[in-house]
Amino acid sequence: MSDEADLIGLDDLPDDARAVVDAAERSVAEVRERADRESAAIRAAADRECESVRARAESELAAVQQAATRELAPLVRGLLDQLRELQQKYVREGLLDEALAIRARVRQLRGDLLGVRPDPGTLTEFSAADAGRTVLFEVVGRTDGSAWGTDVYTADSRLAVAAVHAGAVREGERGLVRVTIADGADRNYAGTDRNGVVTFDYANYPVAFRLERV
Numbered sequence: 001m002s003d004e005a006d007l008i009g010l011d012d013l014p015d016d017a018r019a020v021v022d023a024a025e026r027s028v029a030e031v032r033e034r035a036d037r038e039s040a041a042i043r044a045a046a047d048r049e050c051e052s053v054r055a056r057a058e059s060e061l062a063a064v065q066q067a068a069t070r071e072l073a074p075l076v077r078g079l080l081d082q083l084r085e086l087q088q089k090y091v092r093e094g095l096l097d098e099a100l101a102i103r104a105r106v107r108q109l110r111g112d113l114l115g116v117r118p119d120p121g122t123l124t125e126f127s128a129a130d131a132g133r134t135v136l137f138e139v140v141g142r143t144d145g146s147a148w149g150t151d152v153y154t155a156d157s158r159l160a161v162a163a164v165h166a167g168a169v170r171e172g173e174r175g176l177v178r179v180t181i182a183d184g185a186d187r188n189y190a191g192t193d194r195n196g197v198v199t200f201d202y203a204n205y206p207v208a209f210r211l212e213r214v
Contacts, residue, residue, distance in 0.1 A: 054131065054183060061132035062180045069136070069178065069214065076113045080106050116176060123155040123179065123209050130207075131183040136214060138176055141169035148202040149189035152182060155207035157199075165197040168213040176214040184208035 013021065083106050090099040119139045126133070137159060145158030153162045159179070160169075169175040184205045191199040 058132035058180070058182060062134055065134035066178065069134075072113065073214075076109070079113075080109065083109075119160055122158060123181070123207070126155055126181045126207055126209075128183045128185065128206055130181040133181045135179050135181075136176055137179055138174065139163050139169060141171045141173045141175070143171050143197050147197065147199045148191060148205065149199060149208070150192045150194070152184075152187065152189065152208050152210055153199070154184065154189055154202055154205035155181075155209060156205070157209075159211075161197055162199075162209075163211060165192075165194050165199055166211055167195055168211055171196065177211045178214050180210045182208040182210060 083102055087099045087102040087106070090096070090102065116136045116138055119137055139160045141164040142158065142160040143164055145161040147157035147162045147165055148154040149157065149162075151166065153165075159177075163169045163175075163177050164171055168177045184207050186204065187208060189200075189202040189205065189208075191201045193199075
């Protein structure tokens with residue numbers, strides 16, 4: 001008897017029984033579809049909230065770092081100016097070894113006290129976990145490299161090229177730029193033609209950066 005029951009398919013059901021099964025299946029499908037829609041809406045809202053929190057945190061972190069740099073800059077500048085005066089004094093007196101030692105120390109102090117780093121080429125050493133971090137770099141503006149984006153650039157962009165494109169330095173000019181690392185997830189990068197540099201479009205590069213002249 002059970003073997004015969006197993007062989008009976010849905011097509012063998014009487015119409016009234018088939019109607020009951022169809023109604024139940026439609027109800028189940030409706031409940032599942034509604035649950036899927038509600039779940040998707042919750043995830044989307046959470047993603048928007050996370051993005052808002054992340055953007056606010058990046059802005060606040062950058063503001064803290066910029067405030068610290070502004071406070072330190074005049075102190076460091078005064079120290080370096082005094083050392084440069086001594087350097088010039090030793091040059092006038094023909095004491096070149098002493099003058100060179102002071103010049104080397106000035107360069108070191110800029111890095112130690114202000115955290116100024118030499119141009120790394122690109123910023124691929126950073127990850128999305130560094131979002132909001134700010135770093136000072138000394139760059140010489142270039143136009144002979146590749147960069148992707150406008151105002152916000154992919155981390156594999158040539159820093160010195162992006163600096164010219166952003167107007168932070170001119171080609172061949174040496175200057176300090178403040179770089180802020182950003183999360184590049186779900187970001188589309190649009191290239192433009194600025195300041196003699198053409199940047200390119202790109203999509204969804206995971207790490208990005210902004211920069212400004214110090």
